[in-house]
Amino acid sequence: MGRPAVAPHHRAESLSTFFTHKNGPDCNSLSANTIFSGAKNACVLFYRLLPTEGVNSRRHGRAGTPNFHRVSALRQDEAGRDMKLYACFFKTISACALTLLSCLAQAQQEPVGYVKTVTGDAWITTMGQRVKAELGTAVMIGSQIKTQPGASLGVTFKDDTVMSFGPDTEMNVDEYIYAPAQGRLGLVTEMAKGSLNYVSGLIAKLKPEAVAIKTPSGIIGVRGTQFLLQVEPAR
Structure with missing residues (x-):
């Protein structure tokens, strides 16, 4: 059974938006565990959106022989989809890392x-x-x-x-x-x-x-x- 279908842009963009609030990260409500949890969710999302067996099966005929008439078009479609997926994934991971660094810096700069x-x-x-x-x-x-x-x-x-x-x-x-x-x-x-x-x-x-x-x-x-x-x- 293949992995469940997930809308890459909406899920990844929602995670990225959560960690990059327009007024900067809310370090009072975000803990390190929350940030790392968001990064973990992004990794799970990335895994679920990887090409499944169904994609590979469409490249072959019923007997498992390559269907060369469709391979080129499928590869182009997959390449475009993968580029968008990678961009969303790394944008989310970068947002998590920047938020963590920002919160740590803010904690360091707060007077005690x-x-x-x-x-x-x-x-x-x-x-x-x-x-x-x-x-x-x-x-x-x-x-x-x-x-x-x-x-x-x-x-x-x-x-x-x-x-x-x-x-x-x-x-x-x-x-x-x-x-x-x-x-x-x-x-x-x-x-x-x-x-x-x-x-x-x-x-x-x-x-x-x-x-x-x-x-x-x-x-x-x-x-x-x-x-x-x-x-x-x-x-």
Whole structure:
């Protein structure tokens, strides 16, 4: 039995339209699983639309011998159909890939905290872009926070975690996940040197094991609401 007939243009175009909304992808409603599911559906669609045994049988006579009078016309028709099918398929796959990359980029660029206090010279470096820290400067996943000698800086994160940095301190925000409704929580930083006054927010209160501060001498977990940390630079 051959595969069920499917209208290639309508199915492929509907998938492509779903992933390429005129206002850009809706990353709030699209998860990575949704995007990959769409790509999988496109692959299934592509498989179902491949030439079936019925097409091959039309090229031959009843005894299985080639019907050369019809082969040329059939091949031309199939070539045109296959070109349209491949175009729809790869357009859909490309749309899925671009949507996923766009959502990942948007997630990377969304602030996870903001500078609330600053004295002296301090800097926030994100994706190679270094800006002087001021009130309201955004902190992202991957940001490096650095204070100069004599400076201090305070950052408040989305879950109300507060980190206050003393002079000559350097810390990277490696991971930040705050989606309590989905049970997804995490805060991981890496502190190379300096001093830190840490005050727990909702992430540590809801899931203490999800918070960690990496230092040259080891990883520090959070077991309280506040602590002081002094890190000597690695030698």
